[in-house]
Amino acid sequence: MVFKPHVSSWGYAFFLTVNATSTWAGIFPFLPLEFQTVQVTLTFFLAQSLAFWGAFLASVFGSYFFPHGARRMLVSLSALMVFAGSACLIGAMYLAELTLVLVAGGGILLGVGCAGLFMLWQRYFASLPSEKGNLRLIVGTALAPFVYFALYLVPIALTAFLIPLVFVPLCGLCVALSVREMKIDQPMFEDVPRQHPKVYRQVMSDFWRSALCVGALAFASGVIRGIALLHQEVSTVVNVASMLGSLISAAVLLVLWYRSSFRFGLTAVFRVVYPLIITGFLLLPFLGAFYLNLFAALTYMVFSLVLMLMMMQCAQISRDRGINPVFIYAFFGSVVYLMQSLGFLLGWLSDSVSSMGSEWLFIVAMLSSYVLGLTLLAASGTLFKNLTGKAATQADPIEFLSLRREPVRGESVRGGQAQDGQSASSGSSSPCTGEKGFDPSQDDALSEKRLADGAKRRSDGAKRRADSAKRRADGTKRRNRPSPSDDFGTIRDRLSKRCFDLKDAFGLSSRETEVMELIARGHSVAAIADKLVISENTVRTHSKHIYTKLDIHSRQELLELLESLGG
Structure with missing residues (x-):
């Protein structure tokens, strides 16, 4: 830099x-x-x-x-x-x-x-x-x-x-x-x-x-x-x-x-x-x-x-x-x-x-x-x-986060969709809901094969991002991983560990990682706001930043990404 x-x-x-x-x-x-x-x-x-x-x-x-x-x-x-x-x-x-x-x-x-x-x-x-x-x-x-x-x-x-x-x-x-x-x-x-x-x-x-x-x-x-x-x-x-x-x-x-x-x-x-x-x-x-x-x-x-x-x-x-x-x-x-x-x-x-x-x-x-x-x-x-x-x-x-860390170049889901002529926001959803805004019946030209290909591309993209995340997380653990405080950083279960792997790989802040984990566990916006003692508007802003950094659009894609990490 x-x-x-x-x-x-x-x-x-x-x-x-x-x-x-x-x-x-x-x-x-x-x-x-x-x-x-x-x-x-x-x-x-x-x-x-x-x-x-x-x-x-x-x-x-x-x-x-x-x-x-x-x-x-x-x-x-x-x-x-x-x-x-x-x-x-x-x-x-x-x-x-x-x-x-x-x-x-x-x-x-x-x-x-x-x-x-x-x-x-x-x-x-x-x-x-x-x-x-x-x-x-x-x-x-x-x-x-x-x-x-x-x-x-x-x-x-x-x-x-x-x-x-x-x-x-x-x-x-x-x-x-x-x-x-x-x-x-x-x-x-x-x-x-x-x-x-x-x-x-x-x-x-x-x-x-x-x-x-x-x-x-x-x-x-x-x-x-x-x-x-x-x-x-x-x-x-x-x-x-x-x-x-x-x-x-x-x-x-x-x-x-x-x-x-x-x-x-x-x-x-x-x-x-x-x-x-x-x-x-x-x-x-x-x-x-x-x-x-x-x-x-x-x-x-x-x-x-x-x-x-x-x-x-x-x-x-x-x-x-x-x-x-x-x-x-x-x-x-x-x-x-x-x-x-x-x-x-x-x-x-x-x-x-x-x-x-x-x-x-x-x-x-x-x-x-x-x-x-x-x-x-x-x-x-x-x-x-x-x-x-x-x-x-x-x-x-x-x-x-180290200024000389390699930038994350995750495969873009939006990019894959754009190549098929779809809107970059067609697969988006509101944070923490996991509900897609895409309706196949609205476009008769979209065949079942095309939908299956799109799902496969999303799955492959998630796996590639997961592999990149694992490599970066392993490297970060070996060199200068930020020391967690007394409360933040406790590995409670497999999901918690995978969330921290994504944190290191994609440069999420500690607060964004906390919000991401709560989203993955199915908490609503109001529940997250109450647990972290912040406003619901702040939770939505953190969710937007998380989805942007991970290049995903819904809670379901977040769960798929976390599941692809393995370990």
């Missing part, structure tokens, strides 16, 4: 650059140091973080109670707010008597504007097929550091004006162009949450642990961010480390994705990085400034990776569960950025706190380790034991 940057990848890279320059007090990385006083920076941060978090929290309720309004989020409005926020910060440098007012106003505008653009990009990536959406997101994340570091080549006197006058309009233009290719006839966009609140309650029950894990890492990054306010040299390191982390994590993920198939969840990522982060905090009081810079860089590298994975996770939840992408991303964001703000306040306030003669870094290390430890207990299910089980096992992991 050729990694050719799409306009959406460039647009997302421009947005990440704008957001990175606003994260550390507007465009402060490129503004005079004498302007970056503690009072100005703190004022901006409190205004920006409150507005940023408030925008996500408001979007949770807004997308639930007013889903049509969430659908009409304007690109121009979000981009205009980011432009106005940057302009306020520039004005604050020249209007000394209004400095704090303009800084606070710029923080609010940038906070709401950046949150709006984040959710616009989330809606776009969620609307694409999983592989295409994730690839464009990763490529955009990898491009962002190059755009960001290119700003250092521009004289600092011009950079402050370059962000609002060039990068913000470019970002808005790319978003507008990208949104044009969105398919809004998907269940996630047509969904009316109040019609099935059980689905949304189940989603929050399944994924609050994942949101908490990302929030704990955001808390750690917020602590470092607060320390950076007190130490200018740390601030510089964190700015660079954040963008380098985006580049490294995107590059590594692309290489791994190209070479193998794998699947994991955000809680698993947290458990992997937890020993590194908590060890870093425990060593913080004992080592010097060099270690502080090193740990700050590591923390923000990890946080950059997790933010990218969070967007992928939320997009997959939207596709699999058929829920509003703004709702789930805003749910994650409201948890994550609240914890990051609390971490910032700890890092900033700890400089004036002492306990029994201890240095302030001991306070930071102790409280940060406490928060990380509680999060680990909650994520592993040992803190709230009565809540574990179903929720812990149904959190859908992020799936990556």
